[in-house]
Amino acid sequence: MRHSDIKAQGLIRLLTQGLLALGEQKTANELGDRSRYIGMSDIGKSMECMRAAVASKLGLSAVPAATAVGGLAPDDLVRVLGQQLILQRGHWQEHGIEKALDATGVKLVPQLEISVEHNGVPIKAHLDFTLVWGGQRPAVRILELKSNGRILESLYASYEAQLYGQVGLLKSCWAEPSFSVPQTELQQVTFPQAIQRLFNVALPESPDNVDIEAWVLSISMDKVKPFGPYLPDMGMLETCLQTAVAIWRTTEDVRSASLGLNDLDYCQGFHPLCDWCDVNTDCPKFQAVSIPSDSACGLELEELAMLKERKTALEERIAESEKRIRQTYSLIGAQDWISTGNHRFRVVTVAGRKTLDRSLVLDTLSSLIGNEIKAQSALDECVKTGKPYDRLYIGKINKPLKSAA
Ligand code: SF4
Structure with a gap:
């Protein structure tokens, strides 16, 4: 070293x-x-x-x-x-x-x-x-x-x-x-x-x-x-x-x-x-099939965990950079494209995302129907549940600390 x-x-x-x-x-x-x-x-x-x-x-x-x-x-x-x-x-x-x-x-x-x-x-x-x-x-x-x-x-x-x-x-x-x-x-x-x-x-x-x-x-x-x-x-x-x-x-x-x-x-x-959690190493929730960390599967899983950590760090850097550029764009009063090197940049205002306010819908339905229980069940009938899907969960094992020696 x-x-x-x-x-x-x-x-x-x-x-x-x-x-x-x-x-x-x-x-x-x-x-x-x-x-x-x-x-x-x-x-x-x-x-x-x-x-x-x-x-x-x-x-x-x-x-x-x-x-x-x-x-x-x-x-x-x-x-x-x-x-x-x-x-x-x-x-x-x-x-x-x-x-x-x-x-x-x-x-x-x-x-x-x-x-x-x-x-x-x-x-x-x-x-x-x-x-x-x-x-x-x-x-x-x-x-x-x-x-x-x-x-x-x-x-x-x-x-x-x-x-x-x-x-x-x-x-x-x-x-x-x-x-x-x-x-x-x-x-x-x-x-x-x-x-x-x-x-x-x-x-x-x-x-x-x-x-x-x-x-x-x-x-x-x-x-x-x-x-x-x-x-x-x-x-x-x-x-x-x-x-x-x-x-x-x-x-x-x-x-x-x-x-x-x-x-x-x-x-x-x-x-x-x-x-x-300090006791997640041997928690029964994660009773796992253990595979050697130097096997092909072990290496791929470790690489995936590392890539996801990098992705999170990158996403944070991108979000920070975007915020800074948006602020600069408005501070310099830019209205049009800014070009530099091989790229052009512009901040535009886009329409906000539309979402349904569930409690407002319930209030409105209740006042139309005049019955909150019926309004609630009408709302429940309109709820669609998507198909179950597989999610890959990656969690850290808090292993006992090793000595420097
Ligand atoms: S690892 Fe999760 S489930 Fe297990 S003891 Fe800790 S918090 Fe509870």
């Missing part, structure tokens, strides 16, 4: 080690020992896949400790760095959003912790941001940030469960000493006490007349989309609490070996969680 390559790899190793150490510190400072309670993200995860949720409670993580980076093989180093950049991008955005909200002067509590015990199970919620308004019409807004490569079309069920858990706990524990702000002396106080001490704002002793909502902000590199509002719903909260008890008990059963991890329910079908 060339001297400059060795130096470059040292730099990558240092950065990876720093990101892992930062992640460890943040978890310890803000979340504490996650094996000793059930968090809202555990509840959300279990609603998608109980096996993955229990595995993470058991500490079965594929993320190496910061101190282990020196021993990682180069390809594992690149993989770990890529995962950490995606993961920690959310923390950086959180920091920036906190500063932006602070700059507005709004009364903001970052990382408010609510802790309760339900049927003997310790449960905690960590709220990214809690915004408070006092006065005649007191209001509280919970904001949960989700950093996404591309803005979400709709919210995953796991995110919604998290939100219902957070907003339900805020209301039901309002007057209980269940609230703490990590790294401050505010520990185990009621919500009005915390707000009084932080901002000198008096909130009512009961949450009944307080306007409480929770929202998710899906954030990409250049867009934000809010999802909400989610209101306190005691039925949804009860479901979350029961789910927490189920995760806790199941984790104990697996720990004591009265149940195996592979006996647990897991999510079916194609699921984005699987590519990121």
Whole structure:
């Protein structure tokens, strides 16, 4: 290896080690020992896949400790760095959003912790941001940030469960000493006490007349989309609490070996969680016929996976380039073709795609027929299902990390 390559790899190793150490510190400072309670993200995860949720409670993580980076093989180093950049991008955005909200002067509590015990199970919620308004019409807004490569079309069920858990706990524990702000002396106080001490704002002793909502902000590199509002719903909260008890008990059963991890329910079908899952190597969902990676078929499959990765990267570059050229075209006020070398370019406005708004059709039909059930069944009769087709699914196996030696 060339001297400059060795130096470059040292730099990558240092950065990876720093990101892992930062992640460890943040978890310890803000979340504490996650094996000793059930968090809202555990509840959300279990609603998608109980096996993955229990595995993470058991500490079965594929993320190496910061101190282990020196021993990682180069390809594992690149993989770990890529995962950490995606993961920690959310923390950086959180920091920036906190500063932006602070700059507005709004009364903001970052990382408010609510802790309760339900049927003997310790449960905690960590709220990214809690915004408070006092006065005649007191209001509280919970904001949960989700950093996404591309803005979400709709919210995953796991995110919604998290939100219902957070907003339900805020209301039901309002007057209980269940609230703490990590790294401050505010520990185990009621919500009005915390707000009084932080901002000198008096909130009512009961949450009944307080306007409480929770929202998710899906954030990409250049867009934000809010999802909400989610209101306190005691039925949804009860479901979350029961789910927490189920995760806790199941984790104990697996720990004591009265149940195996592979006996647990897991999510079916194609699921984005699987590519990121720390225990996907031996998941029964992917009981596979193993073929040697250097066989003709193995090589072709590996090549296909690599080509698809390149295709995704290319599509992102094309989209960025098109966006930049469209912006430049409008900035220079061009109206006509621009030609250069062997190509010509022009931006034209084309008619938007026509789609049918299903809920509008239902409303219109209902008012015409005067019966919503009949309108719904008329609509259902018009739905055409295409023939089943084969889809080739490619997923990453998160193999144990190799040593550099
Ligand atoms: S690989 Fe997928 S199905 Fe298996 S445990 Fe992980 S998330 Fe669940």
